[in-house]
Amino acid sequence: MQLTAKQRTRVDWFLTILRVAALVLIGAGLVAFVAQVVDSNNPFARWANPDAINLTGRQFRDLVVAGLAQGAMYGLIALGYSMVYGVLGFINFAHGEVFMIGAVTGAITSSKLAEAGAWEDNFVLCLLLVVVLSMVVCTITAVIMERVAYRPLRGKPRLIPLITSIGVSFFLQNFILVLLGPGTKTYPRMPEWLTEKRTFLEIQGTRLLVLAAAAVAMVGLWYLVERTKTGKAMRAVAEDAEIASLMGIDVNRVIVKTFAVGGAMAGVAGILWGLLFNSVLHTAGFLPGIKAFSAAVVGGIGNLGGSMAGGLTIGVAESLGPLVILEPLGVSGPSQLRDAVAFSVLIIVLLVRPSGIFGERLPSEERT
Amino acid sequence: MSSPPMLEIAGLHVVFGGLHALSDLDFAVEEGEIVAVIGPNGAGKTTFFNVVSGMVKPTQGQIYFEGRSLLGLDPNKITARGIARTFQNVRLFANMTVLENVMVSQHCRTRQRMLDALLYTSRFRREEEQVRARGKEVLGFFGTRLTGYRFDQPASVLSYANRRRLEIARAMATSPKLLLLDEPVAGMNPVESAELTQLIGKLRDEMGYTIVLIEHDMSVVRDISDRVVVLDHGEAIARGTYAEVSADPQVIEAYLGRAADGN
Amino acid sequence: MTAVADPMAASTGDTVPETVRRRRVLDQNWRELLKVGAILMVGQVFIALSGMPVSFDRRLIIDPILSLGYLSLLWLPLVVGYAVGREQALEGMMAYTKGGREVLAGAITGVLGNLGLTLLVVGITHFDIRDPLVNWSPQLLELLEFEQSVWFGALIWLGIGAATGAAGGGLHWVGARNRRTVITVIAAVSSAAVLESVITDLAQGFHIEAVANWLYAPKRGLTSPAAAVVAGATILAVNAISALRARAAHRLVSAAEASPTESGSTRGGRLSPRRLAGFALTVAAVIVLPLFLGRLTNELLANVGLFILLALGLNIIVGLAGILDLGYVAFFAVGGYSVAVLTSPGSPRFSPEMPWIGALFIAMLLAGLVGLFIGAPVIRMRGDYLAVVTLGFGEIIRILLLSDWLSGTFNGAQGIINIPGVEIFGLTTVRGFEPRSVLYLVLFFCAIAIYVSWRLENSRIGRAWMAIREDESVAEAMGVDTVSAKLMAFVTGAVLGSFSGAILSAKVGSIFPHSFAIIVSIVILVVVIFGGMGNIAGVIAGAAVLIGVLGGPNQPGLLQEFAEFKILIYGALLVWMMLQRSEGLIPSVRRARELHTDELNQDAWLRAQADEADDASNPGVLDGQGPRP
Known part of the structure; x- marks a missing residue:
C-alpha cells in the first residue's frame, strides 16, 4: 500500500521471524504429510515422524467433513459476534x-419429547420444534443480556463492555450450573436412518444435516440482512450509528434486533452441537465461543459471509491440523492439541493479516 | 540560504481510500520562523500535521527535518528528533495531574532505567528532580494559571482555555525545536486569545522555537505569522505574507466561494 | 437498578401542587412497582432454585434466629425495597420528603417479589420438575414452609416480603445518617459472623478463648447476646467516627477558605510522616499477627497473599498500562512449572534438583521471556483483540502442559509431585504443612511486589504506562516509546506472576495443569477491578475480601458453603462493578480525583452539614462546632 518502507524496530524483526517461523512450520508439516502419503518410506517422511499414521483417503475425507460440520456450527455462532x-x-x-443455553434447552426439550415417545416416531417434527424453542430461548437470553448489562454502558470505552461481557459469561455459565446441576445433559438417541453413513460419499447423515441446517440458517440471515428493511437499518447503524439515528432509525431497536438475530443463530448452533456431540455441559459454551470469535476475526469481523467462511476454516483447521501438520512434524498425541491449533490459527491470522482473510467491515471510526 | 531549511517537504501525497487529503505539497520552514497554515475545513491542514508528526504515513513524497529524512519513523522517534505538536481537539492525559502531563512528555529526554527507580539510585532522584523542575518551569510560562495547587489537579478539571495552555506546555516539555500548534486559540475568548497570541510570539522570540500553526482566527494569523500557506483540497494554493495572501483572488474564492456554496 | 430508570415518569405523572413536599401514601407509580416486583420475583425464585438457601441453611449468622440460607432469601427484597423508593434528584425537579409512601412502595414490591416464593411452595407441592431443575426438591419445600404446612409457608413469605420490603423503603424515612448506621450495623454483624473462624483462632492465640466462646455458638455463628453487643458497639463507633469526620471536614473547609491557593505538589512517591507511621504500624501488625494465628487462618492468609501477588502483577498490566490481558495465568503457570521441574526429584526428563531460590531466578527469567514472547505479537493489536489473543495464549500453555507431547518434561495430567520446600540458607524449610512459614514467605514476596509497584508507578516508566492507558497515540506523539513501554509492562507483570507460581509449587508440593485454567485469569481480573484498577491498596483489599471470604478458583475461603456459587458471584460482581462503579472498591486517589474531582471535599462538607441538621433534633451527640450556613 505505502511506498515508504517503515524503519524496523527489534519488535518488528521479532514479529517477522515469528511470521516466517509459523509459515515454515506449517509448510514443513504439509510437505512431510504429503511425503508420507506419496511414499511412506521416503527419507523425509521418516525423518519427520516415522511413527505417524498414514491417513487413508477415506479418513482424510471424514476429517474434512467432521471439520466442516463443526466449522459450520462455529460459523453460526461467529455471526452473532460479528454482528454485535x-x-x-x-x-x-x-x-x-x-x-450453550441453546444446546441445554435442546437437551432438555428433546429428552422430554423422547420420554413422551414423540422423538422416535416423529423425529423431523420434534427436531423442528426443538430448534424453534432453542432459538426462542436464546433470543430472549440475548435480548435480556443486552438490556441489563450492555445498554447502560453505551458510549463507554470499549474495554468496559468487554469486561462486563466476561462477567456475564461466567454468570450465565454458573446460572445454568446451579439451576440444572453439574451433570451432563444428554440428547436422546438419534434415529438410525440419520446416524448411518449415507451412500452419498459415505458421509454420516448427522453431519449432512448439520451442514444443511447451517446453510438454511445462513441463507435466512442473508435474506434478512440484505433484503429487508430491518437489515438495511442494521447495516446503516453498523456504518455510523449517530447518522443512522439522524435518519430516523431507532438505534436501540436495531441493536436489540441485532442481539436477537445473533441469539437465534446461536440457538440453531446449539442444536447442531447437540446433534454432533449428543451431550452438553454448562461449560460447553466457552471454548466454542472463543473459537467462534476467532472465526469471526479470521473471516474479517463485521463481514457475515466471512464469518461463515472463517468458521469453516477454523473447523477444518482444528480437525485436520493435528494429524496433517503436527503429527508429521513429530508431535505425539496431536489430537489433544485441537484447541491449541484453533487458537494458533487466530494468532497466525492476526500476525499475517490483521484484518482477516476476507476483510473487515467496520464503522468508519473503528478502522485504523 | 546556504544551510537547508529546518523542515522541508517535497511532493507530499496522502491518499485515504481514493480521497486525496494532500496532493503534491511542497513546504519549507526556516529556523526561527512562525508559519501559519490556513484553509477551509477539510483542506488537509490537520492531515499535514499528522504526517509531519508521524501519526499518518504519507503515500508519496519526502519530509526532511534538519536535513534528515523523517520517513518511516515512529511518532516517538520524530518527537525525539525535536518536533512536538498539539491537537485540535485537545487530547490531554485527562486522568493524570497537570504536572504529570508535562513530566511524561519528557520521556524521550530522560534516560533512567527501571532498575534506577527500583533501587532509588541517586541518578534516579536527580533526574526526577530535574524532570519535576523542568515541568514546573514550562507550566510557569503561562503565569500562575497552571501552577501552585493546579500541579496536582487532574487535567480533566481544567477549564477549556487552560487545557489548551497545558497542551502547549506539554509539547514544550518535550524540548522541541519545532512546535506544531493545531488551532491554539480555538474556543478562547478574545482576551485569552490575544494573550496567547502574545505568548506564541514569546515562544519564538525568547525560547527560540520555530513554530508552524494552524489557525482559523485571522487576527491571530495576521499578528504573529511571518508567512502564511493556504491549503485547499489538499493543495497549497497560495503562500506569502499575510498581506499578500489575503489579497490573492484564489484564496478569496476558496473561502468565499465555499461560503456561497453553503448558502 | 431499574427502579430509577425512569425518574421523569414519577414526576410528570402527578399534578400535586408544588408547595406540597410530602406525597400522599397512595400516590405511587404503580407500573414501576409492578415491573420491579416482577424482576424481584424472578430474582427470588432464581435464588431459591439455585440451591443457595438449602446449602447455606446450616451456616448460622445469629445463633438460633437467622441462618445464611434464610438470609439469602431476605436480602434482595430489602435492597429492592430500598431501590424502588430511590429517585434521581435532577435539577429543576421537585425533591420530595420521603416517608410512608416509600415504605408502602417497598412493601408492595416485597410482596410481589415473594409471591414468587409462594408460588414456588405451591408448585413444589403439586408438580415434580426435578429433572431439569435439580433444586426443585423436598428439602427446599421444607425450608420454605418452615417445616410447617403448605399454607403457612405460602402465606408467611408474603408477610416476610412485606416486612423486608417495607424495611428497605423505611431506610429512606429514617434519614441519611441513621441509614448509614443501620447499614453499618448489618455489615458489622454479618462480618463478625463470617469471621468466626479467624476470630476464634486469634482468641486462642492470645489465650482469650473465653471471649470467642461467649461470642460464638460453636460453629454456628454469633450468639444472640453477642450480636446485640456487636450491634451496639457499632452504633457507638459510627457516631464517634462521624463526629470526628465532621470536625475534620469543617477544619478542611475553613483552612481552604483561609488560604485558597495552598501550593501542593508534595507527591512523587514520598510519604507524609503520618502515613509513614500508619504504614509502619501495619507492617508491624502483619509481621507479628501470624504468630498468634492458627493453621487454618494462616493457610487462608497465605492463599490471599498468593492472589495479592498475582493481582499486583496484573495490576501493572491492566491497571497501569491499560492492557487487558486475559491470559495472565500463563505467567503463574510458567513460575510454578519452572520451579517444579527444576527442584523436584520427580520431574521426568530433566531434574537438576536445584534449591528453590536458584529455581526462582530461572523461573523469573523464563517468565520474563514468556512475557516478551506473548507481548511482542499482541502489543500492536487493538485492545479487544489483544484480550482474546492473550486468553488464547493462556489456554495454549495449559494445553501444552497437559499434552502427551510434552509429558516427557511436564508429566501431563499426572503433574509433578514431590516438590521440596523452600530452604532458607539452611536455617529453616518452608513447607506446605507449616502454613505460618508459607505465609511469611508469601508476605516477603508481597512486600517486594508492593515496593516494585509503588516505585514504578512514580517513575518514568510508570508515567509512560499511565499515558498509554489514557491515550496511546498521543502518548506516542509525546515521545513515549509505546512498544517498549508496553513490553516492559508485560515483562514486569510476568515476573511478579511467576513469584506466585513458584511459591505455589513449594507450598502445595505438587503441581497440575488444571490449576491454571482460564478462570484463574478471570478471578485475578475481578480482584483487580473490584479493588480499583491502578491502586495498590485497593488491589490488596480486593484480594483480601474476595479471596478471603469467597475463596480463589481452587482455594476455599471463609464461607466454604459458597464453593459452588463463587464463580456465579464473581461473574455477577464483575457486571455490577462495571455498571455501578467502574472505579472499584477503593478508588485510587488518582481515579477518585478523575471521577469525583472536587466533589470529594464538597461531599465531606455537605455530609457534615446534613449530620448536623440531623443532630439539631437530638443535640448532645455532637456539640455543633464549625460554621453553619
Missing part, C-alpha cells in the same frame, strides 16, 4: 454462553 461487533464495536464474550 459491527454494530456496537465490542466483543460480546457471553455469546458463547447463549449458544
Whole structure:
C-alpha cells in the first residue's frame, strides 16, 4: 500500500521471524504429510515422524467433513459476534454462553419429547420444534443480556463492555450450573436412518444435516440482512450509528434486533452441537465461543459471509491440523492439541493479516 | 540560504481510500520562523500535521527535518528528533495531574532505567528532580494559571482555555525545536486569545522555537505569522505574507466561494 | 437498578401542587412497582432454585434466629425495597420528603417479589420438575414452609416480603445518617459472623478463648447476646467516627477558605510522616499477627497473599498500562512449572534438583521471556483483540502442559509431585504443612511486589504506562516509546506472576495443569477491578475480601458453603462493578480525583452539614462546632 518502507524496530524483526517461523512450520508439516502419503518410506517422511499414521483417503475425507460440520456450527455462532461487533464495536464474550443455553434447552426439550415417545416416531417434527424453542430461548437470553448489562454502558470505552461481557459469561455459565446441576445433559438417541453413513460419499447423515441446517440458517440471515428493511437499518447503524439515528432509525431497536438475530443463530448452533456431540455441559459454551470469535476475526469481523467462511476454516483447521501438520512434524498425541491449533490459527491470522482473510467491515471510526 | 531549511517537504501525497487529503505539497520552514497554515475545513491542514508528526504515513513524497529524512519513523522517534505538536481537539492525559502531563512528555529526554527507580539510585532522584523542575518551569510560562495547587489537579478539571495552555506546555516539555500548534486559540475568548497570541510570539522570540500553526482566527494569523500557506483540497494554493495572501483572488474564492456554496 | 430508570415518569405523572413536599401514601407509580416486583420475583425464585438457601441453611449468622440460607432469601427484597423508593434528584425537579409512601412502595414490591416464593411452595407441592431443575426438591419445600404446612409457608413469605420490603423503603424515612448506621450495623454483624473462624483462632492465640466462646455458638455463628453487643458497639463507633469526620471536614473547609491557593505538589512517591507511621504500624501488625494465628487462618492468609501477588502483577498490566490481558495465568503457570521441574526429584526428563531460590531466578527469567514472547505479537493489536489473543495464549500453555507431547518434561495430567520446600540458607524449610512459614514467605514476596509497584508507578516508566492507558497515540506523539513501554509492562507483570507460581509449587508440593485454567485469569481480573484498577491498596483489599471470604478458583475461603456459587458471584460482581462503579472498591486517589474531582471535599462538607441538621433534633451527640450556613 505505502511506498515508504517503515524503519524496523527489534519488535518488528521479532514479529517477522515469528511470521516466517509459523509459515515454515506449517509448510514443513504439509510437505512431510504429503511425503508420507506419496511414499511412506521416503527419507523425509521418516525423518519427520516415522511413527505417524498414514491417513487413508477415506479418513482424510471424514476429517474434512467432521471439520466442516463443526466449522459450520462455529460459523453460526461467529455471526452473532460479528454482528454485535459491527454494530456496537465490542466483543460480546457471553455469546458463547447463549449458544450453550441453546444446546441445554435442546437437551432438555428433546429428552422430554423422547420420554413422551414423540422423538422416535416423529423425529423431523420434534427436531423442528426443538430448534424453534432453542432459538426462542436464546433470543430472549440475548435480548435480556443486552438490556441489563450492555445498554447502560453505551458510549463507554470499549474495554468496559468487554469486561462486563466476561462477567456475564461466567454468570450465565454458573446460572445454568446451579439451576440444572453439574451433570451432563444428554440428547436422546438419534434415529438410525440419520446416524448411518449415507451412500452419498459415505458421509454420516448427522453431519449432512448439520451442514444443511447451517446453510438454511445462513441463507435466512442473508435474506434478512440484505433484503429487508430491518437489515438495511442494521447495516446503516453498523456504518455510523449517530447518522443512522439522524435518519430516523431507532438505534436501540436495531441493536436489540441485532442481539436477537445473533441469539437465534446461536440457538440453531446449539442444536447442531447437540446433534454432533449428543451431550452438553454448562461449560460447553466457552471454548466454542472463543473459537467462534476467532472465526469471526479470521473471516474479517463485521463481514457475515466471512464469518461463515472463517468458521469453516477454523473447523477444518482444528480437525485436520493435528494429524496433517503436527503429527508429521513429530508431535505425539496431536489430537489433544485441537484447541491449541484453533487458537494458533487466530494468532497466525492476526500476525499475517490483521484484518482477516476476507476483510473487515467496520464503522468508519473503528478502522485504523 | 546556504544551510537547508529546518523542515522541508517535497511532493507530499496522502491518499485515504481514493480521497486525496494532500496532493503534491511542497513546504519549507526556516529556523526561527512562525508559519501559519490556513484553509477551509477539510483542506488537509490537520492531515499535514499528522504526517509531519508521524501519526499518518504519507503515500508519496519526502519530509526532511534538519536535513534528515523523517520517513518511516515512529511518532516517538520524530518527537525525539525535536518536533512536538498539539491537537485540535485537545487530547490531554485527562486522568493524570497537570504536572504529570508535562513530566511524561519528557520521556524521550530522560534516560533512567527501571532498575534506577527500583533501587532509588541517586541518578534516579536527580533526574526526577530535574524532570519535576523542568515541568514546573514550562507550566510557569503561562503565569500562575497552571501552577501552585493546579500541579496536582487532574487535567480533566481544567477549564477549556487552560487545557489548551497545558497542551502547549506539554509539547514544550518535550524540548522541541519545532512546535506544531493545531488551532491554539480555538474556543478562547478574545482576551485569552490575544494573550496567547502574545505568548506564541514569546515562544519564538525568547525560547527560540520555530513554530508552524494552524489557525482559523485571522487576527491571530495576521499578528504573529511571518508567512502564511493556504491549503485547499489538499493543495497549497497560495503562500506569502499575510498581506499578500489575503489579497490573492484564489484564496478569496476558496473561502468565499465555499461560503456561497453553503448558502 | 431499574427502579430509577425512569425518574421523569414519577414526576410528570402527578399534578400535586408544588408547595406540597410530602406525597400522599397512595400516590405511587404503580407500573414501576409492578415491573420491579416482577424482576424481584424472578430474582427470588432464581435464588431459591439455585440451591443457595438449602446449602447455606446450616451456616448460622445469629445463633438460633437467622441462618445464611434464610438470609439469602431476605436480602434482595430489602435492597429492592430500598431501590424502588430511590429517585434521581435532577435539577429543576421537585425533591420530595420521603416517608410512608416509600415504605408502602417497598412493601408492595416485597410482596410481589415473594409471591414468587409462594408460588414456588405451591408448585413444589403439586408438580415434580426435578429433572431439569435439580433444586426443585423436598428439602427446599421444607425450608420454605418452615417445616410447617403448605399454607403457612405460602402465606408467611408474603408477610416476610412485606416486612423486608417495607424495611428497605423505611431506610429512606429514617434519614441519611441513621441509614448509614443501620447499614453499618448489618455489615458489622454479618462480618463478625463470617469471621468466626479467624476470630476464634486469634482468641486462642492470645489465650482469650473465653471471649470467642461467649461470642460464638460453636460453629454456628454469633450468639444472640453477642450480636446485640456487636450491634451496639457499632452504633457507638459510627457516631464517634462521624463526629470526628465532621470536625475534620469543617477544619478542611475553613483552612481552604483561609488560604485558597495552598501550593501542593508534595507527591512523587514520598510519604507524609503520618502515613509513614500508619504504614509502619501495619507492617508491624502483619509481621507479628501470624504468630498468634492458627493453621487454618494462616493457610487462608497465605492463599490471599498468593492472589495479592498475582493481582499486583496484573495490576501493572491492566491497571497501569491499560492492557487487558486475559491470559495472565500463563505467567503463574510458567513460575510454578519452572520451579517444579527444576527442584523436584520427580520431574521426568530433566531434574537438576536445584534449591528453590536458584529455581526462582530461572523461573523469573523464563517468565520474563514468556512475557516478551506473548507481548511482542499482541502489543500492536487493538485492545479487544489483544484480550482474546492473550486468553488464547493462556489456554495454549495449559494445553501444552497437559499434552502427551510434552509429558516427557511436564508429566501431563499426572503433574509433578514431590516438590521440596523452600530452604532458607539452611536455617529453616518452608513447607506446605507449616502454613505460618508459607505465609511469611508469601508476605516477603508481597512486600517486594508492593515496593516494585509503588516505585514504578512514580517513575518514568510508570508515567509512560499511565499515558498509554489514557491515550496511546498521543502518548506516542509525546515521545513515549509505546512498544517498549508496553513490553516492559508485560515483562514486569510476568515476573511478579511467576513469584506466585513458584511459591505455589513449594507450598502445595505438587503441581497440575488444571490449576491454571482460564478462570484463574478471570478471578485475578475481578480482584483487580473490584479493588480499583491502578491502586495498590485497593488491589490488596480486593484480594483480601474476595479471596478471603469467597475463596480463589481452587482455594476455599471463609464461607466454604459458597464453593459452588463463587464463580456465579464473581461473574455477577464483575457486571455490577462495571455498571455501578467502574472505579472499584477503593478508588485510587488518582481515579477518585478523575471521577469525583472536587466533589470529594464538597461531599465531606455537605455530609457534615446534613449530620448536623440531623443532630439539631437530638443535640448532645455532637456539640455543633464549625460554621453553619
